[in-house]
Amino acid sequence: MIPREQFEQNGFVAVPGFLDPSEVATCNRELERFIPEVVPSLPPEHVFYEDRDAPSTLKQLQSLHEHDPWFAELMNGKPRALAEQLLGSEVTAENMQFFNKPPGIGQPTPPHQDAYYFKLDPPDALTMWMALEEVDEENGCVRYVRGSHLKGLRPHGPTGTLGFSQGMTDFGTAEDDAEEQVMPASPGDLLAHHALTIHRADGNSSSTRSRRALGFIFYSVNAKQDDAAREAYHRQLAALQEGKLSPPNLPQRD
Numbered sequence: 001m002i003p004r005e006q007f008e009q010n011g012f013v014a015v016p017g018f019l020d021p022s023e024v025a026t027c028n029r030e031l032e033r034f035i036p037e038v039v040p041s042l043p044p045e046h047v048f049y050e051d052r053d054a055p056s057t058l059k060q061l062q063s064l065h066e067h068d069p070w071f072a073e074l075m076n077g078k079p080r081a082l083a084e085q086l087l088g089s090e091v092t093a094e095n096m097q098f099f100n101k102p103p104g105i106g107q108p109t110p111p112h113q114d115a116y117y118f119k120l121d122p123p124d125a126l127t128m129w130m131a132l133e134e135v136d137e138e139n140g141c142v143r144y145v146r147g148s149h150l151k152g153l154r155p156h157g158p159t160g161t162l163g164f165s166q167g168m169t170d171f172g173t174a175e176d177d178a179e180e181q182v183m184p185a186s187p188g189d190l191l192a193h194h195a196l197t198i199h200r201a202d203g204n205s206s207s208t209r210s211r212r213a214l215g216f217i218f219y220s221v222n223a224k225q226d227d228a229a230r231e232a233y234h235r236q237l238a239a240l241q242e243g244k245l246s247p248p249n250l251p252q253r254d
Ligand SMILES: O=C(O)CCC(=O)C(=O)O
Pocket: 099, 109, 114, 127, 128, 129, 142, 199, 200, 201, 213, 215
């Protein structure tokens, strides 16, 4: 089956070896430059730590493509071309993220549907996730619920998890369990999922291994921002965060 058929049928697709080992090595080198040189000057809502007082516990970065030309070029190359193929339309590059689960303390990613955060009508968007190192059940690989993108948006509520503040409140039905697919990945392997696909990841239970990945979010040009829904969501988040962040500064996924 071609990737677009798999994506439409299952709500996700795996593309092994999307980047080759030398391209992955370059990504890792660019991150090693970016993290010490640029991250200290980023707005706080684009940088999340497991422990705010310990820089080694960096867990998430937002909008890399806006902060650095190298990452903008990466996002607008092969990932954009694949997004256009999978969504069958032109796309806009919305967010590029770095995800880590530091050894021992990396928290689970709660079950969620990205469409809950994006507030698009129609929700024609996708997220790509690319492993930068071996990722398996020990250090917290991604899990997808096959076919869930065809069944609409499920209820979400606060999770208390920094970076993924909203999660599903009714996750764990018999169908969720039966259809869940565990997605181990090697460096350079890419997963792409539809904005309505239910997904989650375990925490990192290894005491020595990190779990580093890059995320790319693209919207179809056919997807329109539902401004009323987004404003209501921002008001709810601002209240939740006790006014610490002002709505215009909220990142796409927080
Ligand atoms: O890295 C993770 O644990 C999950 C990332 C995720 O939920 C996403 O890219 O949509």
